[in-house]
Amino acid sequence: MAEKEKLNRKQKRDRRRKIPWTIFAALVYASFYIPVLVMILFSFNDAKRNYSWMGFTTEWYPKLFSFGNHDLWESLVYSLVIAILATVISVIIGVLGGIGLKKFEFRGKRFINMMLFVPIVVPEVVMAVSMLIIFMIVGIKLGLGTIVIGHCTFCIPYAVIIIKGRITGDNETLQEASMDLGANRIQTFLKVTIPSIMPGIMSAAFLSFTLSIDDVMISNMLAGASQSTLPVLILSVNRTGITPDINALTTIMVIVMLFGMVVMNIMQRIHNKREARIMAESDARIQAARLAAEEY
Amino acid sequence: MTASKGRAKGTNRLPLLAQAGPVSLWMILFVTIPMLFIIFISFMTRGTFGGVEYTPSLESYQTMMEVTYFHIIVKSLGVAAETTIACLIVGYPFAYYIARKPPATASRLITLLMIPFWTNSLMRLNAWMLIFQTNGPVNNFMLNTHMIDKPITFIFTDGLVLLGLITNYLPFAVLPMYSSIEKLQKPILEASADLGAKPSVTLLKVTLPLTFPGIFSAIILTFIPALGTYVITDMLGGGKVLYIGNIIKNQFGTIRNWPLGAAMSVLLLAVTALMIFLYSRFAKVEDMEVV
Amino acid sequence: MEKAIVALKGVNKWYGNNHVVKDLDLEVAEGEFLTLLGPSGCGKTTTLRMIAGFEDASSGRIEVQGEGVDEKEPYQRDVNTVFQSYSLFPHLNVFDNIAYGPRIKKRPKEEIEQDVEEMLRLVQMSGYEKRKPDALSGGQKQRIAIARALINKPRVLLLDEPLGALDLKLRKQMQIELKRLQKKLGITFIYVTHDQEEAMSMSDRIAVMKDGIILQIDKPTEIYNRPNCRFVADFIGESNIMGGTVTKVEGDLLTVATPDGEVQTKGVGFAVGEEIDISVRTEYLECSSEPAGSFSLKATIRDFTNMGTVIKTSALTASGKELRISAFEQDENLHEGQDVYLFWKPEKSVPIHREQKEAKA
Numbered sequence: 001m002a003e004k005e006k007l008n009r010k011q012k013r014d015r016r017r018k019i020p021w022t023i024f025a026a027l028v029y030a031s032f033y034i035p036v037l038v039m040i041l042f043s044f045n046d047a048k049r050n051y052s053w054m055g056f057t058t059e060w061y062p063k064l065f066s067f068g069n070h071d072l073w074e075s076l077v078y079s080l081v082i083a084i085l086a087t088v089i090s091v092i093i094g095v096l097g098g099i100g101l102k103k104f105e106f107r108g109k110r111f112i113n114m115m116l117f118v119p120i121v122v123p124e125v126v127m128a129v130s131m132l133i134i135f136m137i138v139g140i141k142l143g144l145g146t147i148v149i150g151h152c153t154f155c156i157p158y159a160v161i162i163i164k165g166r167i168t169g170d171n172e173t174l175q176e177a178s179m180d181l182g183a184n185r186i187q188t189f190l191k192v193t194i195p196s197i198m199p200g201i202m203s204a205a206f207l208s209f210t211l212s213i214d215d216v217m218i219s220n221m222l223a224g225a226s227q228s229t230l231p232v233l234i235l236s237v238n239r240t241g242i243t244p245d246i247n248a249l250t251t252i253m254v255i256v257m258l259f260g261m262v263v264m265n266i267m268q269r270i271h272n273k274r275e276a277r278i279m280a281e282s283d284a285r286i287q288a289a290r291l292a293a294e295e296y
Numbered sequence: 297m298t299a300s301k302g303r304a305k306g307t308n309r310l311p312l313l314a315q316a317g318p319v320s321l322w323m324i325l326f327v328t329i330p331m332l333f334i335i336f337i338s339f340m341t342r343g344t345f346g347g348v349e350y351t352p353s354l355e356s357y358q359t360m361m362e363v364t365y366f367h368i369i370v371k372s373l374g375v376a377a378e379t380t381i382a383c384l385i386v387g388y389p390f391a392y393y394i395a396r397k398p399p400a401t402a403s404r405l406i407t408l409l410m411i412p413f414w415t416n417s418l419m420r421l422n423a424w425m426l427i428f429q430t431n432g433p434v435n436n437f438m439l440n441t442h443m444i445d446k447p448i449t450f451i452f453t454d455g456l457v458l459l460g461l462i463t464n465y466l467p468f469a470v471l472p473m474y475s476s477i478e479k480l481q482k483p484i485l486e487a488s489a490d491l492g493a494k495p496s497v498t499l500l501k502v503t504l505p506l507t508f509p510g511i512f513s514a515i516i517l518t519f520i521p522a523l524g525t526y527v528i529t530d531m532l533g534g535g536k537v538l539y540i541g542n543i544i545k546n547q548f549g550t551i552r553n554w555p556l557g558a559a560m561s562v563l564l565l566a567v568t569a570l571m572i573f574l575y576s577r578f579a580k581v582e583d584m585e586v587v
Numbered sequence: 588m589e590k591a592i593v594a595l596k597g598v599n600k601w602y603g604n605n606h607v608v609k610d611l612d613l614e615v616a617e618g619e620f621l622t623l624l625g626p627s628g629c630g631k632t633t634t635l636r637m638i639a640g641f642e643d644a645s646s647g648r649i650e651v652q653g654e655g656v657d658e659k660e661p662y663q664r665d666v667n668t669v670f671q672s673y674s675l676f677p678h679l680n681v682f683d684n685i686a687y688g689p690r691i692k693k694r695p696k697e698e699i700e701q702d703v704e705e706m707l708r709l710v711q712m713s714g715y716e717k718r719k720p721d722a723l724s725g726g727q728k729q730r731i732a733i734a735r736a737l738i739n740k741p742r743v744l745l746l747d748e749p750l751g752a753l754d755l756k757l758r759k760q761m762q763i764e765l766k767r768l769q770k771k772l773g774i775t776f777i778y779v780t781h782d783q784e785e786a787m788s789m790s791d792r793i794a795v796m797k798d799g800i801i802l803q804i805d806k807p808t809e810i811y812n813r814p815n816c817r818f819v820a821d822f823i824g825e826s827n828i829m830g831g832t833v834t835k836v837e838g839d840l841l842t843v844a845t846p847d848g849e850v851q852t853k854g855v856g857f858a859v860g861e862e863i864d865i866s867v868r869t870e871y872l873e874c875s876s877e878p879a880g881s882f883s884l885k886a887t888i889r890d891f892t893n894m895g896t897v898i899k900t901s902a903l904t905a906s907g908k909e910l911r912i913s914a915f916e917q918d919e920n921l922h923e924g925q926d927v928y929l930f931w932k933p934e935k936s937v938p939i940h941r942e943q944k945e946a947k948a
Contacts, residue, residue: 010643032413038423050426097318099315122331123523123541126524130334133330133558152326216418238422481674490662492692494660
């Protein structure tokens with residue numbers, strides 16, 4: 001092993017050439033991570049408002065959990081409720097729509113596909129004001145409902161695209177096989193279609209949730225006089241200065257997210273290990289069967 | 297072939313309605329109608345006490361051409377263009393770097409790129425403010441190393457807004473470019489080298505042309521949101537620097553000049569449509585990488 | 588051998604702990620059509636890619652025209668490649684694809700135009716200049732890929748399973764065309780394939796590779812008639828391979844004891860008591876209802892398979908070994924389940940030493 005790699009000049013040159021690129025990539029990553037680290041750091045800032053570093057304290061975390069800042073918790077709960085509602089509605093409509101738009105040909109399909117593209121490319125502020133005008137003219141009261149509608153409107157297209165990408169020719173054959181074996185449309189949908197696109201459904205849900213929970217522009221404009229979501233609250237507080245307990249709360253949110261990721265990862269690994277074990281066992285059994293056959 | 301697809305089964309339209317119905321209805325109600333209505337409103341007259349008076353006029357488009365607004369529009373276009381160019385210059389080599397790694401490493405690097413974006417975007421913007429405060433680390437460093445003798449005011453400046461825009465939209469530029477570079481097959485690049493092209497020539501004659509759809513997706517996904525944002529400009533510009541997004545938002549908030557806000561929105565729609573049209577000239581819009 | 592245009596000297600390639608090319612020595616003569624033949628994963632493509640410069644050898648030396656090229660980039664080497672996946676530039680039309688190399692070398696425009704037209708004539712694709720690769724069939728793409736490589740007038744053309752994606756009929760036709768092209772231009776071809784028939788029909792020499800080693804390198808007829816190991820005998824053509832012990836050596840005539848009785852073969856360098864394999868091509872194995880020849884093996888006919896040009900007969904010996912016979916016509920006297928006698932002319936079989944190179948591999 002060790003003696004095999006005697007680098008000639010070309011190989012050494014190739015390696016040297018990679019170094020600046022690695023440094024460049026590291027700098028780009030730094031530009032993504034430095035703000036996050038600063039945000040976390042300032043959750044330990046011993047100051048009323050975050051303008052500059054005044055010393056280290058951990059007091060903001062216990063303060064946060066003694067519910068000292070009611071507005072903050074209320075807006076978080078409001079954000080979560082909206083995100084969950086928007087995710088559920090978007091995934092249901094997106095999954096049905098993704099399947100339907102892939103499977104069927106109907107008049108106006110091109111138009112609907114085009115419309116699905118609009119919320120993705122059109123500036124969010126335009127989406128927000130156009131819906132706002134309609135709600136105001138029709139006389140719908142701004143609040144939770146209108147925010148959820150707004151969020152769904154930009155989450156559904158993503159869900160549809162993800163689901164459409166997951167459906168291949170295979171899925172259609174699977175559905176035909178299922179019906180051939182005697183399952184009706186609904187049974188086929190529940191037992192074959194949905195499980196076969198489950199990874200897509202999961203990523204559509206994940207994307208919808210993250211888009212919704214982080215949205216400012218639509219939430220801000222469609223909230224009316226009602227409760228603020230967390231991002232809207234942060235936007236308004238920004239004028240007077242962010243308080244460190246907000247940093248503490250968003251830090252906890254990041255940690256929860258990361259923790260969820262790690263748990264998913266571990267579960268995936270356990271699953272893979274089990275699959276590998278089953279493979280090994282069946283290999284042994286196949287081998288034994290083959291030997292028996294050969295002896296005969 | 298076509299018989300298995302679509303309506304051939306004839307009478308039973310229930311599955312079609314159940315599946316494609318909700319999404320179609322939703323899109324028509326909350327996208328098509330609002331979009332058409334905002335175009336309609338933009339050609340109406342401003343109400344005396346705000347809102348809208350349904351008399352057709354080009355009043356708001358004329359207002360838009362006035363020096364104050366025109367200046368803001370030009371400036372917004374400029375800043376969005378700067379953001380886009382910076383995202384391309386940094387994003388393309390970065391995407392290339394990731395795409396040329398082995399697949400397992402590449403997918404890990406992409407995850408690494410996404411993680412910071414699960415934190416609240418406003419708090420990340422706020423962090424840039426903390427970093428560039430008058431007595432923040434950047435100023436302190438430069439003072440201590442005698443690069444400057446007086447703190448520089450970064451906050452609430454166009455420069456900081458630009459930094460915020462770039463760092464916020466860079467991943468949206470990287471992802472489509474990454475997936476188009478990743479799709480580029482290695483033998484194509486090898487064929488170019490085999491035929492005598494140096495890496496720089498291969499980049500110019502093969503890699504860039506073939507990844508152009510990805511580059512253009514990146515342009516669309518950074519330029520348009522950067523042009524329309526009011527949040528980043530609000531957070532980092534402190535409301536002092538106004539861009540198109542802020543103007544639109546204000547017309548529906550405090551100022552209540554709906555037709556002007558609508559006309560500005562129509563302008564953004566027109567820019568968007570133009571870019572999508574350009575994109576469709578050389579690539580299929582349906583294939584655009586947006587997720 | 589005449590002057591070697593490509594030489595590999597003690598070349599090794601490691602991917603991590605995976606040793607894919609092992610101490611490879613290879614010399615390719617000027618104007619030769621050499622085929623690297625072997626199953627997938629045998630290191631043949633890696634070897635080709637090292638010559639082209641897409642992979643660096645972990646150790647050893649590669650020379651083109653007597654000059655070490657290990658430190659040269661692919662674009663600095665005087666070899667060109669025809670890729671398995673064609674690798675035509677999808678954004679360029681046929682003309683621009685072919686003109687790619689000469690344009691990079693900044694050759695004059697009129698000259699390029701002339702050359703491209705000539706190349707198109709050579710591969711019988713005149714008139715396709717403006718087509719994009721997407722609008723071409725597999726065979727047409729292949730012709731353009733060849734033209735794109737040949738226009739650079741390489742001393743050596745490397746071909747990596749160029750016909751792999753084509754259907755059988757087209758493949759046969761392209762084989763003939765490629766061979767003619769090579770003869771006409773006098774360029775050295777190094778050709779990689781896993782298809783033994785393709786190798787047999789086109790090559791001046793074949794190098795059979797397995798697990799990173801060249802097992803045998805020789806003219807196609809030699810490889811076919813005198814395989815030097817069991818793997819080669821099995822991989823090229825269709826052979827019956829039987830194990831046995833040498834019991835008698837008379838000049839080059841060997842008598843070998845197999846589980847089904849004594850047989851004879853011809854070869855030198857074998858000693859009494861040696862365990863060997865005997866390879867008999869299916870077309871040299873004969874079958875009759877009466878004992879015939881100097882020896883015969885008892886067997887029972889299992890079944891017949893009509894392959895079109897030949898009939899294959901499968902027979903089981905007493906020890907349960909299956910032997911296959913191919914003949915142009917079916918002997919009307921034979922039927923399934925019949926007891927028969929199998930034999931061959933000793934000079935039509937090949938004795939093979941056990942524990943040859945393949946053990947090392």
